Structure formats: structure tokens, C-alpha cells
Amino acid sequence: MKIQPECIPCMLKRALFEIEISTRDKEKREKALLVALKTFAEIYDPSLSSAEIATKLHKAVYEAVGNKDPYKELKEKSNEIALKLLPRVREKVEESTDPLKTAMICSIIGNVLDFGIEGGSKSPESLTKEFDKLFLEGLGYDDYDEAKRLIKKARNITFIADNCGEIVFDRLLCEKLKEFNPKMKVYLVVRGEPILSDATIKEAEKLKFNEIVDGVLTTGSFAVGLDINNIPEDLKKTLKQSDLIICKGMANYEALSETDFKPILYLLRTKCTAVARCMGLPVGINAIKLFR
Secondary structure: EOOOOOOOHHHHHHHHHHHHHHHHHHHHHHHHHHHHHHHHHOOOOOOEEEEHHHHOOOOOOOHHHHHOOOOOOHHHHHHHHHHHHHHHHHHHHOOOOOOHHHHHHHHHHHOOOOOOOOOOOOOHHHHHHHHHHHHHHOOOOHHHHHHHHHHOOOOOOEEEEEEEOOOHHHHHHHHHHHHOOOOOOEEEEEOOOOOOOEOOOHHHHHHHHHOOOOEEEEEOOOOEEEEHOOOOOOHHHHHHHHOEEEOOHHHHHHHHHHOOOOOOEEEEOOOOHHHHHHHHOOOOOOOEEEOO
């Protein structure tokens, strides 16, 4: 997705958010904010993807505040909250007439755990309060039946994760994918380095994904979504051999919509007008959308 006009205030707002959670030192905050503004002015280019510009901006901010993982506490709390909710989520899935679809919906609801942006969460605890309401909303866009047919025939699926918290529900979804098609191999992809509130290999190992999936790979670098020109060879090979790529969240859409990889199934909450418009969806819905 090329950067959109409304991405500009959103990225700067998020930069300010991570500056504020990184340090209470007023002078350091002001210097970091100045770095963010100068960096954005230098790198802004309407021909580039929003993910590419955001990556460069966040890299500059992290270096300015001297913090390699400013979202660390939020990530840990998000996983903690999601794990407390997991028994209730698992019960909904197991009692459902279609456990795979219900697992997808629950995984999508976890995607609200996004901080420092419009449409995201104010705190990890908000998931506990909002889960039932969002579950009752169901899907605002539903390509599940078509996706289900692809999953049934698939030999290899690559599952690209997004935020912490939701990754707890992603594990349950991976279980259901394997149950639905036991002959299929599922590969999980997490971020190569800490960036925003996204899951890395550390969280995947802690949640014991290796017991569920057939392999865990990383994007290989500090990047919003994926830096598709610099992904590791093993990930490139896995993506090319996939019968279906399942992507969680908006950042993965922002990055992968600029590539030729298909088919891709996006599972997300449309939290901003820019992504929603580019996907042809309303804002503020749970969506299962397939691009072939």
C-alpha cells in the first residue's frame, strides 16, 4: 500500500507515543521528537509504501531514545491478558459448529491490541472488556467459504503473525488449521527484531508454537510488516511454495499488497481509513478477505 495522506499524522502520533513510553526525560523527548520530524520530512515519498516509510521512522526514533524495544512491557501485558482470556476463547471455538471459522474470528478480535494509533487499544486490559462485544459483531466482510476450500486443498500454508496478545489466539487458530487439514504443513512467521508491539521469535518460543506448527521463521530484520527485498532465503522459499499465505493485521497488508505473492488471506480489524479504503472495506470491522 502506497503511503496515504492520513498516514502522515498517524505515523507521527505513533512516534510520539513510543517516545513517551521510552523516557520521562523532557530534553530527551524533545530531541527524539525533532529527530522524528526531520526523518519523516527527509524520507517522505508518495511512491513508497507506508510500511517502508514507517520502518525508517521507527528506526530513527528507537535510536534517538536509546531503546531497542519500547513496547516490551505492553507486549508482555498483552500476552498475559490474552492467556487469561484463552480458556473462554477456546470454549467458544470448541462449542462452535465451525471451529476453524470461530478461531479465525477470535484471532481477528485479538488484532485490536495495537497501541499508539487511532482505532487501536488504550491498554492491554481493554481486550477483556471488548472481547464479547467484538465477538457478537461477527464479520463485517467474509471470504471464509472460499478460503476454506483453499485450506482444504493446501499442502503448505505460511501464517504471518502480527501483534503480541493476538498471537496467543493465533496459536489456537494454527491448531484448528492443522486439525482441519492434517496433511497440510503450517509455517509461522514472526518479526526478525522487536518493532512496535509485534511478536518475535521470543514470544513464539514462549508460547511453544513449535508444538503446533511445522516451522517458525522470522522476517529477518527490523521492519513494519516485511521488508520484502531483504527477507531471508528460507522465508522467500517458503512464501513461494505456499498454497496460501495467511496474514494477520494491517502492517502485513501494507507490506505484502506491494508484492506479487498470491493468494493471500488477510485476517484483521480495519482500524484506519487508509487501509480500509485500499482494501475496499469499511472502517471498524472484523474482516476475512482473500486476494487471489
